[in-house]
Amino acid sequence: MSVRTSHRGRLLLTLTTALTSVVAVASPAAADPGAASVAPLTAAFDTAAVRYDVPRDLLVALGYAESRLDPRAGTASTSGGYGLMHLAANRTLDEAVTLTRLGPGVLRTEPAANVLGAAAVLRSYADQAGLTATARDDVNLWYAPVVRYGGASDPSVARLYADTVYDLLRVGFAATRGEAVAGRPVAPRRGALERAAVLGGVGTLSTDYGPAAWAPASTSNYTVASRPGSHPVDRVVIHLAQGSYAGTVSWFQNPAAQASAHYTVRSSDGAVTQSVREKDIAWHAGNWTYNTQSIGIEHEGYVDNPAWFTDAMYRGSAALTRSLTTRYGIPRDRAHIIGHVEVPGATHTDPGPNWNWTYYLQLVNGITGIGSGTVTTSASTLNVRSGPGASYPVVGSVADGATVSVYCQAVGSTVTGPYGTTSVWDRIGTNRYVSDAYLLTGYDGYIPNVPRC
Numbered sequence: 001m002s003v004r005t006s007h008r009g010r011l012l013l014t015l016t017t018a019l020t021s022v023v024a025v026a027s028p029a030a031a032d033p034g035a036a037s038v039a040p041l042t043a044a045f046d047t048a049a050v051r052y053d054v055p056r057d058l059l060v061a062l063g064y065a066e067s068r069l070d071p072r073a074g075t076a077s078t079s080g081g082y083g084l085m086h087l088a089a090n091r092t093l094d095e096a097v098t099l100t101r102l103g104p105g106v107l108r109t110e111p112a113a114n115v116l117g118a119a120a121v122l123r124s125y126a127d128q129a130g131l132t133a134t135a136r137d138d139v140n141l142w143y144a145p146v147v148r149y150g151g152a153s154d155p156s157v158a159r160l161y162a163d164t165v166y167d168l169l170r171v172g173f174a175a176t177r178g179e180a181v182a183g184r185p186v187a188p189r190r191g192a193l194e195r196a197a198v199l200g201g202v203g204t205l206s207t208d209y210g211p212a213a214w215a216p217a218s219t220s221n222y223t224v225a226s227r228p229g230s231h232p233v234d235r236v237v238i239h240l241a242q243g244s245y246a247g248t249v250s251w252f253q254n255p256a257a258q259a260s261a262h263y264t265v266r267s268s269d270g271a272v273t274q275s276v277r278e279k280d281i282a283w284h285a286g287n288w289t290y291n292t293q294s295i296g297i298e299h300e301g302y303v304d305n306p307a308w309f310t311d312a313m314y315r316g317s318a319a320l321t322r323s324l325t326t327r328y329g330i331p332r333d334r335a336h337i338i339g340h341v342e343v344p345g346a347t348h349t350d351p352g353p354n355w356n357w358t359y360y361l362q363l364v365n366g367i368t369g370i371g372s373g374t375v376t377t378s379a380s381t382l383n384v385r386s387g388p389g390a391s392y393p394v395v396g397s398v399a400d401g402a403t404v405s406v407y408c409q410a411v412g413s414t415v416t417g418p419y420g421t422t423s424v425w426d427r428i429g430t431n432r433y434v435s436d437a438y439l440l441t442g443y444d445g446y447i448p449n450v451p452r453c
């Protein structure tokens with residue numbers, strides 16, 4: 001019986017038998033990351049979804065957001081999360097132990113058990129939220145359980161976590177490990193979080209770096225200063241977060257972290273969130289002298305999985321570092337733009353061998369692939385929306401005649417403006433878009449070298 005076709009029948013088995021069976025086929029796959037690793041994850045998601053009546057694709061999307069479906073061999077993330085579903089120590093992991101009666105070691109290290117544990121926790125949250133059996137069939141009603149699973153305290157960051165999962169469902173994705181989810185329309189019921197600010201929108205913009213969102217770290221996690229007056233700022237330190245974008249931003253808001261970075265960059269699109277003001281000293285380098293004299297930039301992902309190292313992330317990060325080096329007069333070279341691993345006394349290896357320093361330094365030195373345009377509107381201002389389309393909420397405005405940077409371009413709703421009719425939308429900041437029909441870029445539609453969002 002082939003592994004690939006056997007998972008349907010396995011759904012009918014008891015929990016214990018099913019788990020044993022899935023784990024049994026998962027173990028040899030761990031030593032062979034090729035095609036054989038596809039079926040065990042498929043079976044694990046099928047089994048968990050049926051056992052706990054959680055929408056299967058929601059489970060897969062949550063896992064993709066957390067880990068790109070990489071089991072990570074049971075090692076903890078920076079914030080203490082385990083496995084492809086990122087079961088969190090002292091929180092969802094403990095709940096999964098109680099709900100599944102599986103041991104914490106198995107839940108941390110066996111992919112099938114890890115998925116089962118996450119499904120059990122989500123289902124318990126759904127029950128506590130009053131979701132009936134009928135309601136559980138509607139993926140849009142699982143927003144609150146997903147938010148609770150993420151564990152963020154700040155409403156904007158909680159929304160960022162859950163919206164990431166629902167955006168994956170809307171757009172669809174294919175993981176390198178074989179799982180694929182087709183895009184579909186989604187309309188998550190956000191409840192009270194519908195009114196929470198979208199990061200990058202009104203009230204959540206960085207004052208230090210225009211394109212970034214602002215989600216302040218806990219005051220327990222950095223040192224207030226008045227740089228560059230109090231200390232010179234002469235280095236940029238590059239990190240890999242060992243965690244997701246939302247998870248990292250959320251972790252810096254947790255007083256228990258005792259760590260922070262100034263900025264975090266997202267893998268999928270290069271979006272940036274700032275957690276600590278540049279004048280203040282973030283705790284990221286593990287070396288007080290380096291902390292006092294540097295800006296720390298985290299990047300979403302894990303050092304050992306190349307899937308996180310996207311072109312969009314390099315570009316978003318390089319634009320930030322280019323701005324920092326300009327504003328502080330920092331030379332754009334490898335003596336001043338360094339990895340965490342290069343900090344004296346470093347116990348961390350990030351950003352690791354998958355980080356392309358040559359390409360990054362090229363981008364920082366001006367081959368940025370970022371365009372610009374001049375706003376032209378018959379009104380005094382042009383609406384800025386949170387996504388590439390006229391149906392997205394207005395999150396700000398830019399003045400007629402203003403020059404804006406274009407970080408990437410996306411296809412959205414069709415708009416007619418001073419520069420004709422187009423479905424191209426220009427991303428001018430994190431979750432900030434304007435129609436290309438109102439932007440004089442010098443090009444008809446796509447700008448050469450500017451990536452698609």
Ligand SMILES: [Zn+2]
Pocket residue numbers: 238239240284340348350
């Ligand atoms: Zn680091």
